Amino acid sequence: MVRMVPVLVVALPCGALALTAACSDPSPPPRPRPGSQPAAEEAQRFIEQAESELHELSTQNNRAAWVASTYITVDTQVLAAAASAKLLGAQTDYAERAARYRDLDLPYDVRRRLDLLRTSLTLYAPADPAKTQELATIASRLEATYGAGKYCPSAGQCLDLQELSRIIAKSRDPEELKRAWVGWRTVSAPMRGDFTRLTALANEGARELGFKDTGDAWRAKYEMPLEALPREVDRLFGQVKPLYDALHCYVRGRLAARYGEDVVPGARPIRADLLGDMWAQDWSNIHDLVAPEGVAPIYDLDAALRAKGFTPIEMVKTGERFFVSLGFEPLPATFWERSLFVKPADRDVVCHASAWNIDDEEDLRIKMCIDITADDFQTIHHELGHTFYQRAYNHLPWLYRDSPNPAFHEALGDTIGLSVTPAYLQRIGLVDELPPPSSDVSLLLRDALAKVAFLPFAVLVDRWRWGVFSGDIPPAEYNKAWWDLRRRYQGVTPPVPRSEADFDPGAKYHVAASVPYIRYFFAHILQFQLHRALCEEAGHKGPLHRCTIYGSEQAGERLRRMMEMGRSRPWPEALEAVTGSRRMDAAAMLAYFAPLRGWLDRQNRGRKCGW
Ligand SMILES: [Zn+2]
Structure with missing residues (x-):
């Protein structure tokens, strides 16, 4: 982030x-x-x-x-x-x-x-001081309720989100999964009253500043005509839905083989607690249950990093060299002096990886607790994407020192992450041999469990909130509307019946803390679109998922043009600077996953897909 x-x-x-x-x-x-x-x-x-x-x-x-x-x-x-x-x-x-x-x-x-x-x-306070005070109090109480949330199945035994998430990730016992899933949602049920009041107050504040409601204010960040943004979301989701449906069908088939048709019935939504993630938004944790059988194993980057004796600093230096190979200047000395790369032994720190520009000039830093793992190696490239972006626009007026809309910053980090391919790792001496093409499906499935599985969830969170803010979804139907959307978009179903006594949206941090979400959907689409354009500029031939832009100054030049614009121009111009198009398009994502799609369709033959 x-x-x-x-x-x-x-x-x-x-x-x-x-x-x-x-x-x-x-x-x-x-x-x-x-x-x-x-x-x-x-x-x-x-x-x-x-x-x-x-x-x-x-x-x-x-x-x-x-x-x-x-x-x-x-x-x-x-x-x-x-x-x-x-x-x-x-x-x-x-x-x-x-x-x-x-x-x-x-x-x-x-x-x-x-x-x-x-x-x-994000939230606009009404002019009435009593109401602004009330909004501030409610907003921080909601976030605190989430942050301190614990499920206590018996006296003296309490589980927080991290512990419950570990169960959801690792357990393969449907009853235990169900308990953890339901348990976390006991935390959100009491949020309903506060959330309802927050919605009313924030809408009042937004209207005072000339917005229709808070959802309208959030969509305004994308500088599109009113109502064009939801249509754009529908159009893009329509492009990727067949790919998601194929993945859903395949995963459901494998889960049914594991848990039985009683737990995972065919042609029905999948139980939301079986997908390895508290919100069923990232299915990476069930990779072992769905990995292709009889396909060559994925190369072991964890082992390679350890075997070559990499330290955290060397991992970051390697990431920096990626950007230098694109023509960017090396990072300033203060970056190396002031960043936090390893978890200190003697004190508590927030380990969640993030990229900072303290003074919005040259005081760039990243904060990470780096382990010598493939995941962290990826994350370093992602975070440095933010760092080089922050630096590229630091010459602009202060309000322009950001990406053109909230999606671009995340998309850029992920775009660089897509270039961390076996070919790149081979060129920097981290893997000796390229994995055979037969392992591509394994690699792509691993990516899809994270990036394709996420798409419908990324759409529905703000679909729900836009409806709540506009009044189309009244408080008496909060939970029903949430589950209607989850069923429709994700094809998942709760493991136990839910009612309006529950408030399941609040079990997601971004709802409890009022953080807009649609940016993550756009970022997931954009990263592939940017990646493909940069790969073309770099002269890449062959399948898109094998492309790395490492070493291409031409691709770097193209990217820099967009980065240096910051937020000074509307986002379609930034997109055009890299891709030549002013329109978001999921075609590149489909091209990236095309070999997987073909494979999924073959696996799904004879299965009844959909829900
Ligand atoms: Zn990021």
């Missing part, structure tokens, strides 16, 4: 922060007044002042957050919360003031930065 700048979680209102932080503007933010037309020069001055102050606050916030993540103590948490509250207060304030300039005719770069300021938040 990338640590996005600015950090947006919840728009804490300034008034709510009075005890912990200074507000950027002690007077109540001016509301849009009809008929009052501030001059264009005033807008220009306003945006420059906003950038200067937010840049400063963001840097302070990043420093506090970095220490809080790499040195977890009571004090660092308090300091980080204060810095974050200060930044969010200022962002809310500026977003509201930016709305004043909405109807003015302004130069492109002023207009665009004002709009970015206005759409920069």
Whole structure:
């Protein structure tokens, strides 16, 4: 993941922060007044002042957050919360003031930065201070409920999400899986009241800033005409659905062979607790149950890394060389001095891998607890994708120092990850021999269990929330609507009957914490589209899944053109810079998985697919 700048979680209102932080503007933010037309020069001055102050606050916030993540103590948490509250207060304030300039005719770069300021938040607080306070309280309570969630099947025996997830990943006992799955959802049932109220309050705040509802505000980040975005999602999902259906059919067949038709009936949705993941969104953990029989084993990168005596630093250096081979400058000395590469022995740190640009200039870092594994080797390439992206746009005005929409940053990291192929590993001396073509299906199936299985889930989370925010899904139908979508898109079913006494959407972090989700769907489509265009530029011949752009300065040049644009232009122009097309297209993803698709179709012969 990338640590996005600015950090947006919840728009804490300034008034709510009075005890912990200074507000950027002690007077109540001016509301849009009809008929009052501030001059264009005033807008220009306003945006420059906003950038200067937010840049400063963001840097302070990043420093506090970095220490809080790499040195977890009571004090660092308090300091980080204060810095974050200060930044969010200022962002809310500026977003509201930016709305004043909405109807003015302004130069492109002023207009665009004002709009970015206005759409920069995730939850908008209503102007009424009591309501903003209430929204902030509810939002943090929901996230805390999730974070502290435990299932206690008996007195003194409690399991947290990590422990329950381990059961879902490793257990092959349907009863034990069911208990863990149901257990985690006892945590989310009590969230329903808070979530319902949060929806009402956030909608009120969004409407005050001129959005139809919160879903409308979230979609505005994609700069598409109203309602075009859901149509775009449908179109792209329609492209990949046959591939997903083939994977679903194959996996269901293998699970039925393992668990029996009683547990996994044919032509029905799959029980959601059998797929190795708490949300059935990533099926990698059941690879052993579904791996092709009688196919050559996948090469062992874990063993190769250990055999060659790689250290964590050498793994990162290898990743850096990938980017240097594309024509990028080596990373600054401070990157090596200030990053966290290994888990310290003497203190707690947040190990989840992330890429940071502390000052949005050259203070680039990654934070990881690197193990000498193939997974971490991949992740390093992904994180460095963020790092080089962050550096490529650091010359732009501060509000432009980001990807053109939230999907591009993740897509770029994953695009680089797709180039970590056996051919690349051979060229850098990590594997001696290329695995035979007969093992391609194994490799592709492993990728598909993560990336193809994820697609319908990535669509339905925000399909559900857009419906909730617009009122199409009323509170009395929250859970029913959730399961209707999960059945329709994913073809999964709960292991036990659910009712409106449950609140299963809240069992997913991004719902409890109000983090938009559709970016992950687009990122999964885009990474293949970018990969294919870069491979063409690199002169790759042959199947797409064997392409690496390692060593291609031409591909690097093409990529850099997009990266240097940051968020200064709408995303179709960024996409065009790499692919020549302004339209997202899943055809490259289908091409990448084409050999697997053929194989799946052969395996599925005689099976009744669908649900
Ligand atoms: Zn990432």
